[in-house]
Amino acid sequence: MTAAVTLQAFDPFRSGKLVLYQVTYSSGWHGFEMIPFALLGILGGIYGGLFIKMNMKIAGWKKGNAWLPGPITQVAIIAILTALINYPNFYMRAQASELVYSLLAECSKVVDDQFVGIIMEIWVHNHPTFFPFASCEPDVPCVTPGTYAIIGAAAALGGVTRMTVSIVVIMFELTGALTYVLPIMIAVMLSKWIGDAFGKRGIYESWIHFNEYPFLDNSEETVIPDIPSPAQICSKTAFWPSIKSLRFEVESKPPTNMTGLPHLHGIMFIESRT
The missing domain is CATH 1.10.3080.10 (Clc chloride channel)
Incomplete structure (x- = not known):
């Protein structure tokens, strides 16, 4: 009013x-x-x-x-x-x-x-x-x-x-x-x-x-693939039967573009991606 x-x-x-x-x-x-x-x-x-x-x-x-x-x-x-x-x-x-x-x-x-x-x-x-x-x-x-x-x-x-x-x-x-x-x-x-x-x-x-501007159009349906999260953040590098050979592999592994910490899943050597 x-x-x-x-x-x-x-x-x-x-x-x-x-x-x-x-x-x-x-x-x-x-x-x-x-x-x-x-x-x-x-x-x-x-x-x-x-x-x-x-x-x-x-x-x-x-x-x-x-x-x-x-x-x-x-x-x-x-x-x-x-x-x-x-x-x-x-x-x-x-x-x-x-x-x-x-x-x-x-x-x-x-x-x-x-x-x-x-x-x-x-x-x-x-x-x-x-x-x-x-x-x-x-x-x-x-x-x-x-x-x-x-x-x-x-x-x-x-x-x-x-x-x-x-x-x-x-x-x-x-x-x-x-x-x-x-x-x-x-x-x-x-x-x-x-x-x-x-x-x-x-x-x-x-x-x-x-004009190719960045734009999220809500009228377009985007199908998101069903990918488990471990497949996105981890990569399997090698299989080692003993701790000694695993320590040698970790110390001698050349530097890569990936960052993170290696960890074990069972007896599989997993490299973490971040």
Whole structure:
């Protein structure tokens, strides 16, 4: 409570809101929307798996071509091309925060919202008597396309990173859409399962392995061989029938890289490894 009051007092976003893209929806989600929500999760998993494979192929191609310019030059070229492509579009001239808020917010016009949400709203509007839409109130917007943008963004991020709970928490903290936590969870879990079918590694783990950094990946199973500990710390060197010959062998044995103390096991001369 103290943290929330302090955040409200500082107003870091200069918007009077506690979260960056706070949105308010006049209606909640309905049971029949679980099907398109699940579809968004599946599409997010497919997108994530293909994105990782394509990203790694491009990275391998760049690594094998020494004639390419440096990373700063590459970023500058991409930035210039992005500006040339986006600037003619009126909607892309605004700030990124304004664009994201417009995408997620509730509005009466559907042309600026998420594609799947547009299809669902048109379907409900044209077929209001269809039995899955029986829970919709007449003359009241039943489907909010902006919610599909939130769930689609979470599914795409889950398919790329293979994170689950953290993405749900991040999306809730960014938008404040507590009502849609369950659909977001379902879409994120489906995107992770579909993404795992393409490969167990997310984008972060893929880059770690690509750069050959030391990393213990918990998604990879390592079979530890069943080797007794004496076989690891001891080596049998010789068999001697008498103490005199054993003393002679110990005193005359040339130095080796092994350290430790020799000891007897029965009548076998054992050299200890440390």
